[in-house]
Amino acid sequence: MSAKKVLILGAGACGSIVANKLARELRREIAKGEIEITLLDRDEISVNQAGFTFVPYGLYTKEDIMKPRRKFISPRVKSFFGSDGEVERVDLPNRRVITKSGRTYSYDYLLIATGCRGVAEEIKGLSRDFNTFYTSLEDTLKLKKLIEEFKGGKIVILTVSMPIPCPGAPSKFTILLDEYLRYVKGEEIRKKTEITFLWPIKLIGPPAYNSLVEKVFEEKEIQTRREFSLSEIDEGRKEVVSADGERIKYDLLVTVPPHKSAQSLINSGITDEKGWVPADKYTLQYAKSPTERYDEVYVAGDTGPAEILKTGVGAHYQGLIVGQNLINDLLGIGAKVPYRGETGCPFVGSMYTTYKRGMAYLASWTYDRPLKPFAPTELGWFIYRIYYYIYWDSTVKALM
Amino acid sequence: MSSSGKMDNPVELDERTYAALSELLNSIKILQDYLNDQVIQDLAKILCCLLKLVNAISSTDLVDILERGIQDPELDRALLSPPRVGLIGLIRALRNEDVQRGMGILIELLRAIGKASTN
Numbered sequence: 001m002s003a004k005k006v007l008i009l010g011a012g013a014c015g016s017i018v019a020n021k022l023a024r025e026l027r028r029e030i031a032k033g034e035i036e037i038t039l040l041d042r043d044e045i046s047v048n049q050a051g052f053t054f055v056p057y058g059l060y061t062k063e064d065i066m067k068p069r070r071k072f073i074s075p076r077v078k079s080f081f082g083s084d085g086e087v088e089r090v091d092l093p094n095r096r097v098i099t100k101s102g103r104t105y106s107y108d109y110l111l112i113a114t115g116c117r118g119v120a121e122e123i124k125g126l127s128r129d130f131n132t133f134y135t136s137l138e139d140t141l142k143l144k145k146l147i148e149e150f151k152g153g154k155i156v157i158l159t160v161s162m163p164i165p166c167p168g169a170p171s172k173f174t175i176l177l178d179e180y181l182r183y184v185k186g187e188e189i190r191k192k193t194e195i196t197f198l199w200p201i202k203l204i205g206p207p208a209y210n211s212l213v214e215k216v217f218e219e220k221e222i223q224t225r226r227e228f229s230l231s232e233i234d235e236g237r238k239e240v241v242s243a244d245g246e247r248i249k250y251d252l253l254v255t256v257p258p259h260k261s262a263q264s265l266i267n268s269g270i271t272d273e274k275g276w277v278p279a280d281k282y283t284l285q286y287a288k289s290p291t292e293r294y295d296e297v298y299v300a301g302d303t304g305p306a307e308i309l310k311t312g313v314g315a316h317y318q319g320l321i322v323g324q325n326l327i328n329d330l331l332g333i334g335a336k337v338p339y340r341g342e343t344g345c346p347f348v349g350s351m352y353t354t355y356k357r358g359m360a361y362l363a364s365w366t367y368d369r370p371l372k373p374f375a376p377t378e379l380g381w382f383i384y385r386i387y388y389y390i391y392w393d394s395t396v397k398a399l400m
Numbered sequence: 401m402s403s404s405g406k407m408d409n410p411v412e413l414d415e416r417t418y419a420a421l422s423e424l425l426n427s428i429k430i431l432q433d434y435l436n437d438q439v440i441q442d443l444a445k446i447l448c449c450l451l452k453l454v455n456a457i458s459s460t461d462l463v464d465i466l467e468r469g470i471q472d473p474e475l476d477r478a479l480l481s482p483p484r485v486g487l488i489g490l491i492r493a494l495r496n497e498d499v500q501r502g503m504g505i506l507i508e509l510l511r512a513i514g515k516a517s518t519n
Contacts, residue, residue, distance in 0.1 A: 024459045382435045389444030393451035
């Protein structure tokens, strides 16, 4: 009897959680050769992308948010990185995946968790003045230097369009920026600085989250423009140009670029009209249309459809749920654990400095249970801070 | 109780419960006041070690075997007066099938530890 094959595309938070959960709970079946778990990823290094928001303010370092994957993926999982792990084509009807090296992997069950990527090049002028904490550690460290050297002027934080991963991060970054300029650089620098937050839709998160951001922004004199529709960046004149021709000057532009799923998935013809991989929002099984469904294919994390919020908390829950459903499928247990939209977004009210204690809160909600009004706490800050240190040994290993 | 099964008035607190809650909240405040960003980082290092142990023991059947093995009545009896075993005794013990299986596990464990130490 040949082994049942589970193929996992992407070793980010979600893919790693599923791989490690299966490796732990199906260890006897793996040892007997009845089940085989394979994990593919382009990179050997894993990144906790959520940590980028804090790096410019010195709250986390490279060592805190980047680790070699081999240290955190169970040896029971067959892992392939580099060109053997970089997905080139996904062939759902024939249940196979081809990688950049030309290697073909067949599967009985597939998880697509390849995340998403920023596409700054799609906005005219943006690539020529692109400062961000959304793409890579290199970009984030470049931005850190710009902020450290900032002497005053106009800072614009621009989010081009939705959906983006971690939609709470731009407002969190902005609150931290104000705190950093006010309490670390010194009040004088903050007085000489004008911060403008450009946001593409009406609300910044769920209504309760939005209300609190609005209040804090007001207290901090951060100017907010909602439903801002971007046309281009005029990097020569250092201006953000809106769709209706309005020009907003900046000295430092920080941009959250538009995001898309992996180009190889788009090229494989498995994405929807918006460029995301379609899935049922409760089962997370691939569903492009009522007739084009693949129950053996799961989709989770940032690559999923636009209607499923792209957050680290969401990826965590989705990983645990997909992992359990794969176990149920593989062992023939006729049960399904539903994804009820468990998601969340930590809110930061203030940064821990010599002047004040940090304040934060983990706001969470589901499809049918909206976020209630909340207030950040001191313990919330410490819980948030400790979480990114233990993320690797807890979340990535599917322990909690 | 409402038709959905929810309690209409779910919490009724008496004086002792209030006092216990107050004590709990004050204790949390001690923890809150104790913490700072450096303490958090140091605590995280300890927690990571503990989590590695949790992952290790929850990821192997070796723990189940050890759990049963250390409860073996013959081991209990031996622990009352541990026997002295020399080289001859060791060779004699190796003829026992249970000892051979135990050796098999130890050898495989050594092999796996050696392998893990190189990558």
